[in-house]
Amino acid sequence: RLRTKKAFVDEINKALAKSEGLTLKDLLFYWGTPYPATVCSVEMFQALENLEARRDDMLLVSYPRCGVNWLIQIISDLIFTTIQSKPRMKQIPSPRILATHLNYDCLPRSISKNKAKILVLFRNPKDTAVSFFHFHNSVPRVPSYSSWDEFFSEFMNGKVVWGSCFDHAVTWNKHIEDENTMIIIYEDLKENLTASVKQIAEFFGFFPTAEQIQSIADSATFQAVDNKAEETHGAVGSILFHKGKFVYILLKNLFIEAQNQEMDAKFKVCLDGVKLGIKLKYDVYCKA
Known part of the structure; x- marks a missing residue:
């Protein structure tokens, strides 16, 4: 685990180093969708097509700033607690944790062919936007937006890295409804972490004791994760894990009425009435 943790931090630091001096335009690499040029390339997408998924792979998915690093923490603890696995692609023993921000249509075909299980985490889009803006304008070496209004326009038009959250x-x-896919909501995870850990464990075929579930949940609270963020994610850790508090303060200060209305309308067009839209509880978390 220590070796894997160090490799992860090293990759984050490499991406940050590549970001230094780039403009926002330089940061974008287009492969149908805008991706971050610091971690994506033609060669990477070609290699992705040939990735051989294993049936017991654990694929974790979220749009940026929606909690995939949080899921990695939970799943790592779950594996370590229940089977003492110690974690490189072919060299990594099963089960492997694979994390991505990709859309379903961009995943390697072997994921669906081999029915690897996919856990997808969603967060309400207004908090997502604010957190994304905060990340860009707080992380050293990552190019910043000149204003919230500039970012909001690019975000709504899908011109940010990883494209449109909608x-x-x-x-x-x-x-x-796919049998190998489970969708969970960030706000539900935050509200009842212990129950969510149990649900995630059962989806992946782990059946830890009640004590083990509680221990994993205790280690995955915002406070606990924030306390060891520098160890697990290096210098950027404190920004990746921000305790989930600033969003609710900044949300009211950043969104003007016209922007609230624009995002409400976008949600209505894209997700109103569909199963994911209902699970997101937009009226609870996003209505101004």
Whole structure:
């Protein structure tokens, strides 16, 4: 685990180093969708097509700033607690944790062919936007936006890295009933972490004791994760894990009425009434 943790931090630091001096335009690599040029390339997408998924792979998916690093923490603890696995692609013993921000349609074909299990985490889009803006304008070496208004316009038009969060959601909604896919909501995870850990464990075929579930949940609270963020994610850790508090303060300060209305309308067009839209509880978490 220590070796894997160090490799993960090293990859984050490499991406940050590549970001230094780039403009926002330089940061975008287009492969149909805008991706971050610091971690994506033609060669990477070609290699992705040939990735051989294993049936017991654990694929974790979210749009950026929606909690995939949080899921990695939970699943790592779950594996370590229940089977003492110690984690490289072919060299990594099963089960492997694979994490991505990709849409379903961009995944390697072997994922669906081999029916690897996919856990997809969604967060309400207004908090997602604010968190994404905060990340860009807080992380050293990552190019910043000149203003919230500039970012909001690019975000709504899908011109940020990883593209449109609404396109991402619409694509995954088509697979919400797939037997190898489970969709969970960030706000539900935060509200009842212990129950969510149990649900995640059972989906992946782990059956830890009640004590083990509680221990994993205790280690995955915002406070606990934040306390060891620098160890697990290096210098950027404190920004990746921000305790989930600033969003609710900044949300009211950043969104003007016209922007609230624009996002409400976008949600209505894309997700209103569909199963994922209902699970997101937009009226609870997003209505101004």
